[in-house]
Amino acid sequence: MPTAPACPQCTLENTYADGANFVCADCGFEWPMAGEGGEDAGVTVRDSNGNALANGDTVVVIKDLKVKGSSIPLKQGTVIRNIRLVEDDAEHIEGNSDKIKGLVLKTIYLRKA
Known part of the structure; x- marks a missing residue:
């Protein structure tokens, strides 16, 4: 059982532990027990080379990809700017290319620019 730290608010x-969170009995503030990393403790999204990806990064497609619902393929070297990470999924990101909007791509076909 982890010892409950002082309330950060x-x-x-x-304070006391409640499931995966600490709770302050005085002000009602709740925060995660895994707070040392700052971000979500379990999911780290990485590109094909092992580089960590974050929201707003720019990535490059490393292989020609067929896009469902579009007659235009994504060519090798296509730049995807301002990516968004999919919550609780280390294998997919969301983004837009110049010609195709609303893409969901697997990280194994991307490298950080």
Whole structure:
């Protein structure tokens, strides 16, 4: 059982563990137990070379890809700007190319630009 730290919002020490969160009994603030990493503790999205990806990054397609619902394929070297990470999924990102909007791509076909 982890020892409950002081509340980061009101700094009082009347806190307790509730599931995967700590809860302050005085102000009602809740925060995750895995808070040392800052971001979501389990999912790290990586490109084909092993580089970590984050929201807003730019990636490049490393292989020609057929796009469902479109007659235009994504060619090798196509740049995808301002990507969005899919929540709780380390294998997919969302983004837009210049010609095709609303893409969901597998990270194994991408490299960080």
